[in-house]
Amino acid sequence: MHSDWSYDGTWTLDELAAAFRRRRYAAILLSEHDRTFDADRWAGYREACARASRGILLVPGIEYSNADNTVHTLVWGPREFLGRGLPTADLVASAREQGGVAVLAHPDWKGAAARLDRAMLAALDGVEWWNRRYDGLAPSAAAARLGVAATPYVGLDFHTRRQFFPLAMRIGVDGALTPEAVFGALRARDARAEAGHTGVERLARGAPLQALRAADRAKDAAITASRPARRAWRSARER
Numbered sequence: 486m487h488s489d490w491s492y493d494g495t496w497t498l499d500e501l502a503a504a505f506r507r508r509r510y511a512a513i514l515l516s517e518h519d520r521t522f523d524a525d526r527w528a529g530y531r532e533a534c535a536r537a538s539r540g541i542l543l544v545p546g547i548e549y550s551n552a553d554n555t556v557h558t559l560v561w562g563p564r565e566f567l568g569r570g571l572p573t574a575d576l577v578a579s580a581r582e583q584g585g586v587a588v589l590a591h592p593d594w595k596g597a598a599a600r601l602d603r604a605m606l607a608a609l610d611g612v613e614w615w616n617r618r619y620d621g622l623a624p625s626a627a628a629a630r631l632g633v634a635a636t637p638y639v640g641l642d643f644h645t646r647r648q649f650f651p652l653a654m655r656i657g658v659d660g661a662l663t664p665e666a667v668f669g670a671l672r673a674r675d676a677r678a679e680a681g682h683t684g685v686e687r688l689a690r691g692a693p694l695q696a697l698r699a700a701d702r703a704k705d706a707a708i709t710a711s712r713p714a715r716r717a718w719r720s721a722r723e724r
Contacts, residue, residue, distance in 0.1 A: 618642035623697035
């Protein structure tokens with residue numbers, strides 16, 4: 486999830502909290518782009534997340550990019566900002582040293598997963614199997630084929646209203662729901678990726694995957710077919 490603290494986010498933390506509280510989520514795992522962050526802004530952001538956590542927990546996190554912006558890693562847990570443009574191996578090591586978790590985001594994008602060797606993939610806490618923005622209505626088959634022990638994750642990669650979708654991480658938290666409790670559960674890999682209460686592993690293979698891909702193709706075809714009508718409607722409005 487991205488708020489307007491990211492350069493391409495559009496929703497405030499308060500707006501996100503209200504929208505996802507209405508949808509009965511207990512927490513939001515935020516992952517702001519690292520591009521405009523430094524230590525001071527990270528400290529201010531963590532405080533802003535705490536203030537906006539009313540009836541829903543906003544968990545601060547960063548989506549870190551490597552130097553050529555091909556590999557993106559979601560990190561939750563460290564109290565310090567880890568830096569911009571770090572090599573992925575150094576980033577993951579720093580996150581681990583500070584008790585954090587590191588998750589490979591959208592592994593198909595720009596061939597991100599192919600840029601990491603087996604040892605680096607094995608060092609990850611999680612891999613995003615389904616990114617609503619990049620993968621569409623079906624999970625990533627490539628993520629399932631990586632064959633690593635990392636926990637499957639799902640994410641909305643939320644920027645706009647069009648990206649609402651019933652994806653969630655079901656996280657095992659006993660007692661009070663706090664960022665520290667969430668970090669602990671993620672570190673313990675007590676987390677399950679779900680789409681509509683169904684585990685993502687069941688949807689990333691075989692007939693379920695084919696059905697979701699067919700739905701995605703039908704959606705794309707409908708959008709393509711509607712473009713002339715939308716252009717005509719806009720032209721009529723302008724006249």
